Amino acid sequence: MVERYSAGARFYDVLSGELFVYRSGRIAGIAALGLSRGDIVLDLGCGTGLNFPLLLDAVGHTGLVIGIDRSPSMLRVAAARVARRGWANVRFIEADLMTVDVASIASIAAAERGRPMVDAAFASYSLSVVDDRVPVWLRIRQSLRPGGRVGIVDMALPTGAAAVFAPLARLACAAGGADLSAAPWRELERTGTELAHTVHRGGHIHAVTGTLA
Numbered sequence: 467m468v469e470r471y472s473a474g475a476r477f478y479d480v481l482s483g484e485l486f487v488y489r490s491g492r493i494a495g496i497a498a499l500g501l502s503r504g505d506i507v508l509d510l511g512c513g514t515g516l517n518f519p520l521l522l523d524a525v526g527h528t529g530l531v532i533g534i535d536r537s538p539s540m541l542r543v544a545a546a547r548v549a550r551r552g553w554a555n556v557r558f559i560e561a562d563l564m565t566v567d568v569a570s571i572a573s574i575a576a577a578e579r580g581r582p583m584v585d586a587a588f589a590s591y592s593l594s595v596v597d598d599r600v601p602v603w604l605r606i607r608q609s610l611r612p613g614g615r616v617g618i619v620d621m622a623l624p625t626g627a628a629a630v631f632a633p634l635a636r637l638a639c640a641a642g643g644a645d646l647s648a649a650p651w652r653e654l655e656r657t658g659t660e661l662a663h664t665v666h667r668g669g670h671i672h673a674v675t676g677t678l679a
């Protein structure tokens with residue numbers, strides 16, 4: 467649903483529940499990713515670039531963030547953030563994650579840092595929106611160096627005492643087109659090693675990281 471995010475791009479940061487709910491997931495996921503200075507990291511479905519400050523803190527000025535999103539409006543907000551903050555090491559690819567040409571990722575990485583493969587791929591609150599994750603995983607594997615790191619932060623229905631917030635979570639996710647039953651981290655848990663899985667905000671947010679051979 468490109469249109470869904472196009473219409474709301476300008477208001478996404480304030481309306482998305484970032485401060486009280488979703489920020490906790492991106493902080494946990496990026497911390498557990500274990501990025502190093504100089505790393506090249508993909509931000510899959512980067513949206514307005516809310517991950518960029520944390521990713522750039524981790525990879526430093528010698529690293530590189532490549533944000534991929536299919537929504538031109540979300541990318542415009544992300545590009546404005548990059549310009550405002552004066553970040554020189556963020557690049558964008560406007561493409562669908564299911565069909566993005568891995569050669570375009572490799573050519574940016576090679577041109578900017580002299581090597582075609584990336585060190586890590588991170589996706590927050592985006593894979594639950596994607597219709598078919600199989601081609602996305604294929605592209606992650608094709609772009610990632612052997613031993614590269616993957617982080618998936620995404621949503622599920624809250625559990626336990628927090629289950630009272632389930633209708634609210636359903637409403638928020640329906641507005642964004644997210645599938646709360648998708649558990650898009652399962653493929654990483656099935657095939658990755660060095661896994662870590664933390665749960666936040668009453669089970670609503672899962673942050674899963676691991677290494678792909």
Ligand SMILES: C[S@@+](CC[C@H](N)C(=O)[O-])C[C@H]1O[C@@H](n2cnc3c(N)ncnc32)[C@H](O)[C@@H]1O
Pocket residue numbers: 467468471492510511512513514515516517534535536537540561562563564589590591592595596597642
């Ligand atoms: C809920 S927003 C999350 C944005 C950002 N990752 C964050 O943590 O704030 C979902 C983003 O995924 C993007 N998206 C959804 N499906 C996509 C697809 N198939 N290909 C590329 N981007 C997609 C949307 O355009 C939107 O920017």
